[in-house]
Amino acid sequence: MTSVLHNPSTMIDRLIAFFNARDVETHVVGGMVRDRLLGRNSEVGDIDLAIKGDAVALGRELAEELGGSLAPLSVPRGMMRVALPPSGQGDEGDGSNGTIIDLSGYSGDIESDLARRDFTINAMAIPLREWQGDEFSGAVLDPFGGRRDLIIKAIRALNPDVFEEDPGRLLRAVRLSGELGMRIEPDTVRLLMSNAELVRRVSPDRVRDEFLKILAPQGARGRIEALDQLGMLKHIIPELMAAKGVDQPRMHYWDVWGHTLHTVQAAEGVTGGHQNSPVYFCVPWTPDSEAYFAEVVSDGHTRRTILKLAALFHDIAKPQTKTLEPDGRTRFFGHSEQGAEVAERRLTELRLSNRGVDMVSGMVLHHLRPTGMSNDGEWPTDRAIYRYFRDTGGVAVDTLFLCLADYLGAKGPELSHPEWLEHAKMISHVLFTGTREPVAANTARLVSGHDLMSRFQLQPGSHIGFLLETIEEARAAGEIETQEQALELAAATIESQGYSRDGSRASSV
Structure with missing residues (x-):
């Protein structure tokens, strides 16, 4: 059977066709909505969809249709991930990423799905069929005041349990604050501090991913300080805590901790x-x-x-x-x-x-x-x-x-x-x-190990490598250029080092 997904020109068009063909109510949710409202219209690579139905079954069908792989995110919560390989042909190995489509299923209404999310700015939705339209802004569903918080640049937790439900959100709050240039509002700061120890329950892979994303944009020093003040850094890199208050010589303006942050x-x-x-x-x-x-x-x-x-x-x-x-x-x-x-x-x-x-x-x-x-x-x-x-x-x-x-x-x-x-x-x-570009990079060695062993009656051993490395150093420094000069240097090195035939040092040396 020919898939209906082969004709639309964009991934969103493909998804609209897929879910329309199955008469499934579908919304774009989360960061994709937030970023579009902020005018951050980058190339679609991560798509978060809320679907009224069985995310496991629909995810399996979608992965088969798109030629991707299916992985569970949280089966009890009806969350699945479809991962698609990078587009294009060849094996350039350029590190380009494919498309990630996360599906969350719900049985009631879309508001019930949005209520399970982390922050107000991520708890908005747009019907998938409205995404491509010019009037998409009017189609935004915003039951928790996410648009208001976008305007005032505030990251606000949806409820007091968001971090207990998913401790990975602790790091996400700091990461989003840096990425979006937004402040974390006071009640959410208190929640972060009171739940900071929960970061120890986050999988190492997720800590790595969030921490690198925290470090990547400009202004990393401030975000590291925020992680420390919120009580999370000591659970991620505990060895750093000992740097606080460690004085240094006068050539250093700060203690080890301050110096580390300013070096970043x-x-x-x-x-x-x-x-x-x-x-x-x-x-x-x-x-x-x-x-x-x-x-x-x-x-x-x-x-x-x-x-x-x-x-x-x-x-x-x-x-x-x-x-x-x-x-x-x-x-x-x-x-x-x-x-x-x-x-x-x-x-x-x-x-x-x-x-x-x-x-x-x-x-x-x-x-x-x-x-x-x-x-x-x-x-x-x-x-x-x-x-x-x-x-x-x-x-x-x-x-x-x-x-x-x-x-x-x-x-x-x-x-x-x-x-x-x-x-x-x-x-x-x-x-x-x-x-x-060194001369030696594009040419053969002036002498080989076999040349040295034959010329000087030496046996194999680490001393042969030492002689070859000495020759290469001299060549890289422009001190020698010919095989004859290389052999002369080898002879002088053998004499100065006191090597015997097997590479051992003479007793008088």
Whole structure:
């Protein structure tokens, strides 16, 4: 049988045809209505429908008709999800998402379905058949004053039980406040605070999704502070709580907690282009930088968001590593290494993707590395830069920008522009030296491991890798260019290291 859904040109047209053919009363509800009233008419990707009937049976039919998959959201509450694959052909792997259609069934009237929702601004509906019309605004059903709250920019809970019914709504309130630029009204704030502990009952996947959405838009620092003040952050990243009140050396304006929040804020700034700002104009920003930080890399989120997540974790181990030296100086020995372990453990529990966990823990581990490459005020050598990019791999550039944000987050209002300019120039030097196309990238090695073993009568072992890496470092730094020079360097290295044939060190060395 040919499906009636093959002819309409848009997804809404397809859905209208599907439900009209079955004479099912259907309404568009939730965020889609809210966003249309706000003029946020983005491409349809998530559609929330309330249907008078059996959502399970109709969802099964709809998934079959559209070629999607069916998954239960809450069978007792009659909620199902139909997920459709991305449109288009090919396997570009561009991270594009398909359409999600959530169905909630009801047996009484549409008001009974709306009464089960979270906030007034999400408890509005438009009959599906009216959605495409020019007079859609007049068709809005709004029994709880959602349009009023849109006008006054207030997020208001529908009833005192909304968070007990679904604790995930706790995070959604903060996320919507940031996304929509709306305030949470006082009674709802009190509800959030009294129910904050319920966030521990939310599945890790959902916490991850909501938290990343809270972190993603501009203004993440304020939303993190809101999560803390509402009593939720301590249940999401409990290790951060120890940062409060931990003093730092005079080079830092804030304590560890304040520094962490301001580094998150600075991470937005350094990845936002020059912004006609004397501070951010110093940042090494090129036409390719925006595309780089807009790349989707983990759980549907960009490098920019993952960088902010790394900023949140970068000093998380300072409290437990703080020591006071005999000369009075405060030190945090090992906080990068321990912080990387904390990040890996916590983000794995939150089910961040393996790539995301590796990126954040890698940035935390190496966030001091760019500054540490300088020697007595001299800029890093080409060899040091080569080793940095080798060791940091896919987050080399990201870590440089974290270093910039870390610097700004340390100085705060005491920022010295000449000193900041010099720091930014050093980072620019590392960035452009490390990302220029190396000669070795498109050519074979000057010598192979077999060449070394044959020439110097060596046996296989880790010393062969060491020699090859030494040669590649010298080549990347422009110190050698030919096979003969590579062999001369190998001979000198063997002599200086005192290697015997099997790679062991001579006893006299």
